[in-house]
Amino acid sequence: MPELPEVETVRAYINQYVSGKRMTHIDVRLARLIKNAGPDEFVNRLTGQTIETVRRRGKYLFLQCSGPYSLLVHLRMTGSLIYMPHWQDTMKAAHIIFSLSEGTMVYRDIRTFGCLWLVPPQGPTGVKGYDTLGPDGNSPEFTTDYLTRMLAKSQRYIKSFLLDQTKVAGLGNIYVDEALFLARISPFKRCCAITMDETEKLHDAIVHVLQEGIKYGGTTIRDFVNGSGREGKNQDHLLVYGREGQACVFCGMPIQYKKLGGRGTHYCPHCQR
Numbered sequence: 241m242p243e244l245p246e247v248e249t250v251r252a253y254i255n256q257y258v259s260g261k262r263m264t265h266i267d268v269r270l271a272r273l274i275k276n277a278g279p280d281e282f283v284n285r286l287t288g289q290t291i292e293t294v295r296r297r298g299k300y301l302f303l304q305c306s307g308p309y310s311l312l313v314h315l316r317m318t319g320s321l322i323y324m325p326h327w328q329d330t331m332k333a334a335h336i337i338f339s340l341s342e343g344t345m346v347y348r349d350i351r352t353f354g355c356l357w358l359v360p361p362q363g364p365t366g367v368k369g370y371d372t373l374g375p376d377g378n379s380p381e382f383t384t385d386y387l388t389r390m391l392a393k394s395q396r397y398i399k400s401f402l403l404d405q406t407k408v409a410g411l412g413n414i415y416v417d418e419a420l421f422l423a424r425i426s427p428f429k430r431c432c433a434i435t436m437d438e439t440e441k442l443h444d445a446i447v448h449v450l451q452e453g454i455k456y457g458g459t460t461i462r463d464f465v466n467g468s469g470r471e472g473k474n475q476d477h478l479l480v481y482g483r484e485g486q487a488c489v490f491c492g493m494p495i496q497y498k499k500l501g502g503r504g505t506h507y508c509p510h511c512q513r
Contacts, residue, residue: 242315244377244410245453246464246472247299250321253467254345255294257323258303261340262290270335270352276366277358285309285358291340298373298409304361312357312365313347319354322346322469373409378450382408384443391431391439398434399427400501402446411446414459414481417506419445421480426512427505452477480506 242250263286268279277285290306301321303311313321327337327344336347336356347356359365375381387408394401402408402416411419420427422445425438434442458464458472465471475482479489484497488508498505 241299241317241412242319242458242464243299243412243415243453244296244450245415245474246458247296247301247315247410248454249458249472250315250467251294251296251301254301254321254323257325257343257467258291258340258345259293260290261342263287263305263338264341265339267337267339268335269337270349273335273347273349273352273354273356275355275357282356282358286311286338297370298376298405299412300370300373302359308360309358310361312359312367312370314355314369316349316351316353316355318351319347319349320465320469321467322348322465323467369405372406374405374407376409377411377415377446378454382443382446384440387443388436388439391434394431396431397427397500398425398429398431398442399503399505401431403501403503408446410450413503413505414478415446415449415453417481418449418479420512421507422448424511424513426509427500427507429513480508482506 266283266287268282271279274282286309292304292306295302295304299314301313305311323343323345325343331346331348333348333350334346335349338345357367364371390407399416402411419442423438423442425442453459453474456472456474456477459474460471480495483495484506485494488495488511491510493508493510495506496509
């Protein structure tokens with residue numbers, strides 16, 4: 241699933257080309273992707289509206305529009321928003337096509353797990369997963385003090401805690417594994433057992449891995465592409481995720497893989513205590 245760096249990469253690219261553009265025609269080819277409106281209502285509410293800007297919160301994209309309705313998108317496993325200056329109807333899995341006053345924006349999704357909602361431009365959206373998000377892991381609100389307070393209240397494993405979007409928004413399997421590895425913290429450690437020194441290291445590691453992910457245009461393991469349809473490059477810089485059996489870059493011991501709460505977890509048992 242695209243995580244914060246991947247979604248931010250899409251946002252930054254798409255925003256360059258769709259901001260200020262009017263939606264002149266919308267072709268809905270897979271209506272079930274729209275979660276709170278029928279296809280006719282979706283088309284009628286958005287056609288003629290101008291996309292003012294594209295924002296991101298956690299793993300969600302928020303396309304702020306000029307009218308009383310805006311567009312909220314969650315890419316889920318394989319969704320992508322792609323801008324094309326010249327649309328040719330040959331793209332596979334192109335499920336919703338937004339013709340713009342200049343160019344075309346396409347929602348593409350191979351496995352069709354993505355979600356789109358009509359939402360008000362301000363205030364609560366009525367989408368629970370969005371309205372209950374915690375602070376982004378690279379935001380000014382995500383401080384060491386905030387993380388310390390949240391960890392002290394929890395008996396959960398630290399990896400499970402970090403995957404909870406109501407605590408820290410935007411983190412997923414890849415960047416949690418990478419951050420815990422950099423901070424030298426076992427994914428199986430209980431939150432309340434983490435020391436102040438470890439908390440500071442974990443905070444800094446989370447910010448670092450997210451910044452690196454954005455810097456390299458996101459991580460493409462299988463399906464992720466940016467707003468132009470190109471793959472990311474951060475997979476070439478991962479230190480632990482996907483490296484089961486390979487030598488740890490710090491100690492040389494083999495990286496191990498286990499399931500934790502149903503989620504695959506990569507870690508070094510020697511370095512991460």
